[in-house]
Amino acid sequence: MKSFLIYTGKIILITILIAIVLDGIYTLVFMKSKDRGKIETVFNSNAENYDVIILGSSRANNHFIPKMFEDKGIKTYNYGMSAGHLFEASLMLKLMIERKWKIKNVIVEADLNLAINHRSESISSKFLPYIHNSVIIKDHFKDEKNFNEMYYLPFYRYIKYESKIGFREVFFTLIHKKTSAVQNLGFYPLEKHKNGNMKNNIVNLNPLAHNKSYEEIKNMCKANNINLIAVMTPMCENVKGMDYFDKVKKAYPEIHNYENAVTEDKYFSSCGHMDSEGAKIFTAKILKDFFNK
Amino acid sequence: MFFNSIAFAIFLPIVFFLYWFVFNKTKSTQNALLIVASYYFYSCWDWRFLFLLVFSTFLDYYTGIQIEKGKSEKSRKFWFWLSIIVNLGFLGVFKYYNFFASSFSDLLNSAGIKASPILLNVILPVGISFYTFHGLSYVIDIYYKRIKAEYNFVDYSLFVSYFPLLVAGPIERATHLLPQVKVKREFDFQMAKEGVCQIIWGLVKKIVIADSCATYANAIFDNYTSLNSFSLILGAVYFAFQIYGDFSGYSDIALGVSKLFGLDLLRNFNYPYFSRDIAEFWRRWHISLSSWFRDYLYIPLGGSKGGLWMKIRNTFIIFIVSGFWHGANWTYVVWGFINAVYFLPLLLSNSNRNNMDEIVLKWNFDSVKVILSILYTFFLTCIAWVFFRAKTITDAFLYLKQIVIKRDFGFQYLEPDRYNYELIVLIVLFVLIEWNNRNKTEPLSGKNDILKIALAIVAIMAFGTFSDYKEFIYFQF
Numbered sequence: 092m093k094s095f096l097i098y099t100g101k102i103i104l105i106t107i108l109i110a111i112v113l114d115g116i117y118t119l120v121f122m123k124s125k126d127r128g129k130i131e132t133v134f135n136s137n138a139e140n141y142d143v144i145i146l147g148s149s150r151a152n153n154h155f156i157p158k159m160f161e162d163k164g165i166k167t168y169n170y171g172m173s174a175g176h177l178f179e180a181s182l183m184l185k186l187m188i189e190r191k192w193k194i195k196n197v198i199v200e201a202d203l204n205l206a207i208n209h210r211s212e213s214i215s216s217k218f219l220p221y222i223h224n225s226v227i228i229k230d231h232f233k234d235e236k237n238f239n240e241m242y243y244l245p246f247y248r249y250i251k252y253e254s255k256i257g258f259r260e261v262f263f264t265l266i267h268k269k270t271s272a273v274q275n276l277g278f279y280p281l282e283k284h285k286n287g288n289m290k291n292n293i294v295n296l297n298p299l300a301h302n303k304s305y306e307e308i309k310n311m312c313k314a315n316n317i318n319l320i321a322v323m324t325p326m327c328e329n330v331k332g333m334d335y336f337d338k339v340k341k342a343y344p345e346i347h348n349y350e351n352a353v354t355e356d357k358y359f360s361s362c363g364h365m366d367s368e369g370a371k372i373f374t375a376k377i378l379k380d381f382f383n384k
Numbered sequence: 385m386f387f388n389s390i391a392f393a394i395f396l397p398i399v400f401f402l403y404w405f406v407f408n409k410t411k412s413t414q415n416a417l418l419i420v421a422s423y424y425f426y427s428c429w430d431w432r433f434l435f436l437l438v439f440s441t442f443l444d445y446y447t448g449i450q451i452e453k454g455k456s457e458k459s460r461k462f463w464f465w466l467s468i469i470v471n472l473g474f475l476g477v478f479k480y481y482n483f484f485a486s487s488f489s490d491l492l493n494s495a496g497i498k499a500s501p502i503l504l505n506v507i508l509p510v511g512i513s514f515y516t517f518h519g520l521s522y523v524i525d526i527y528y529k530r531i532k533a534e535y536n537f538v539d540y541s542l543f544v545s546y547f548p549l550l551v552a553g554p555i556e557r558a559t560h561l562l563p564q565v566k567v568k569r570e571f572d573f574q575m576a577k578e579g580v581c582q583i584i585w586g587l588v589k590k591i592v593i594a595d596s597c598a599t600y601a602n603a604i605f606d607n608y609t610s611l612n613s614f615s616l617i618l619g620a621v622y623f624a625f626q627i628y629g630d631f632s633g634y635s636d637i638a639l640g641v642s643k644l645f646g647l648d649l650l651r652n653f654n655y656p657y658f659s660r661d662i663a664e665f666w667r668r669w670h671i672s673l674s675s676w677f678r679d680y681l682y683i684p685l686g687g688s689k690g691g692l693w694m695k696i697r698n699t700f701i702i703f704i705v706s707g708f709w710h711g712a713n714w715t716y717v718v719w720g721f722i723n724a725v726y727f728l729p730l731l732l733s734n735s736n737r738n739n740m741d742e743i744v745l746k747w748n749f750d751s752v753k754v755i756l757s758i759l760y761t762f763f764l765t766c767i768a769w770v771f772f773r774a775k776t777i778t779d780a781f782l783y784l785k786q787i788v789i790k791r792d793f794g795f796q797y798l799e800p801d802r803y804n805y806e807l808i809v810l811i812v813l814f815v816l817i818e819w820n821n822r823n824k825t826e827p828l829s830g831k832n833d834i835l836k837i838a839l840a841i842v843a844i845m846a847f848g849t850f851s852d853y854k855e856f857i858y859f860q861f
Contacts, residue, residue: 092573101834102834106841109845113845249845252851253848258846
């Protein structure tokens with residue numbers, strides 16, 4: 092039995108060592124990553140200057156066309172992330188500020204995501220490789236329920252979120268395989284779908300009276316002299332519970348309601364996402380209203 | 385509580401410690417502990433299923449004794465049939481009633497008679513097909529006087545409910561397991577070491593091979609109408625490795641865990657994808673079920689004694705019943721039927737026992753023939769797996785039809801940033817490892833075992849699929 096216990100002990104020790112080594116290798120690869128996604132790009136960046144930074148979910152990512160801003164001489168990048176929540180948008184802004192980015196304006200898409208305070212597992216996991224290399228990231232996650240495992244157990248975060256930051260991602264990062272996330276200055280155009288779902292029911296959705304991440308973004312902008320432009324973006328015609336946007340306006344009067352800026356279904360790829368034509372109309376309105384361009 | 389869960393990783397060392405350090409005085413204390421652990425393990429799915437398990441155990445225990453004690457043939461027959469009917473009755477109610485009721489109703493509706501079936505709102509108790517077959521083989525063996533009835537209820541209960549085999553086999557025989565639980569187990573370092581190696585290799589099969597293949601196979605089978613021929617072929621291959629990695633991985637873990645407690649279970653898989661014909665495949669795949677059907681269905685039906693047609697009839701019966709055993713769906717029945725059809729040429733040419741020897745490859749023409757026959761058998765198996773995996777028979781036919789008519793063999797996206805071909809290297813590597821170790825139970829034990837274990841752990845951590853958790857496929861049966 093003694094021999095067996097020693098044998099088992101060896102295997103446990105080897106497992107721990109492997110976890111530590113793999114953790115180090117994976118983290119090293121992500122520390123060098125630049126072209127794979129927006130989070131890696133921001134984390135590994137130096138000080139940059141932007142006239143406009145766009146934050147939010149896919150409803151920012153698919154709706155704001157930075158090229159149209161750039162054509163008017165406004166240096167812009169769309170850091171909206173599909174499936175992202177305000178939790179990740181806030182962390183992105185924190186990282187930009189930490190890296191001494193000079194930002195004049197932040198456009199944040201704040202509408203449906205105001206009903207959610209928690210993190211998006213799929214997007215927030217992409218910050219985790221850097222958790223030991225950034226106090227900002229560590230602090231941002233410290234109240235999350237599995238923080239201790241993610242922070243203290245070597246390689247746990249890479250196993251838990253293997254589909255996002257596992258071997259495939261490490262491999263693609265190593266061979267510098269580019270993704271569509273960082274093309275078009277961060278904008279991801281959608282095409283018209285024949286069978287796109289043009290219905291949505293948000294009757295039961297309510298904006299939180301105090302969305303922690305949104306408040307963080309507001310406070311950061313204020314503290315760093317950044318002009319915050321918070322907007323609600325359009326939805327298709329057939330939405331049940333459209334008064335949600337009125338509720339947002341009531342709770343957060345500073346948020347501009349652009350839900351009606353584009354209404355016709357022909358400009359939508361799905362109910363919550365405009366196609367590239369809709370995005371053009373919408374971006375033009377934003378440019379005109381906020382930048383007189 | 386799955387074998388690849390954190391809960392099991394806590395449960396197993398606790399039971400191991402108690403078994404060898406606290407309850408190690410006699411075989412009775414050892415058995416009692418394993419029974420309590422097994423019932424706890426089973427209750428983790430749903431404690432209500434325990435009643436069924438205990439009832440089924442008691443039924444077979446009691447009827448076994450009554451059959452043995454029966455003075456007249458009539459009395460023996462009575463207890464025998466009581467056990468058979470109640471056991472199969474449970475299976476019928478929990479597993480097949482809804483299927484038959486809806487199939488019958490569909491049949492009436494298609495004939496223009498309006499009918500809506502009365503369906504039962506029951507969950508299929510996990511492992512019912514396995515422990516029912518344990519009990520059945522025990523009672524049948526007593527009835528045919530092959531074994532003596534077990535009078536110690538704890539020992540018998542352990543034979544039925546032993547947690548490593550409780551939910552997905554291997555389907556044990558009383559002649560193999562009962563004698564082992566009748567004696568006190570002494571710790572055997574070599575056996576325990578082999579057990580650890582088998583557990584780790586089982587985890588590689590499940591987490592690295594099966595679950596990775598499942599991600600791709602699911603993406604392909606769920607969207608087969610929009611994919612090209614190459615993707616569909618890969619989908620069938622991925623599923624073949626998914627089900628093999630899943631079930632043989634489970635069996636390896638079960639056998640490995642059991643070795644830690646000094647109990648040897650029946651081997652369930654013997655590198656089936658290296659079979660040279662379909663008969664050999666069935667001697668290597670789910671061996672405990674194949675041999676169960678051979679001993680308790682094929683031979684009682686007359687086996688091959690009644691001439692060629694009797695042999696063909698009996699082969700079709702066992703394959704169709706075996707398909708149906710897997711689940712209440714016509715796709716499984718067709719899968720069984722296809723395998724029986726594959727058997728037909730072997731039966732007609734009386735060559736179903738041709739490949740009984742070990743596979744040896746040399747630099748000669750015979751070896752090329754062997755490799756081609758292995759590939760051909762695998763090809764046949766993959767076609768049958770399409771029926772096993774598809775939601776309906778129509779889907780399976782359409783899937784195969786698409787492969788033929790699309791004739792597009794290009795690389796394809798399955799979803800953004802995920803290609804159809806990504807797993808090929810992993811599968812080839814896995815096949816090479818298994819091929820080089822085909823004369824062993826698993827590849828890790830033996831010389832340099834610690835190094836091989838370390839590599840296996842690296843594979844599990846780096847290449848395993850964890851985020852999209854998948855249950856063992858055979859738990860549903």
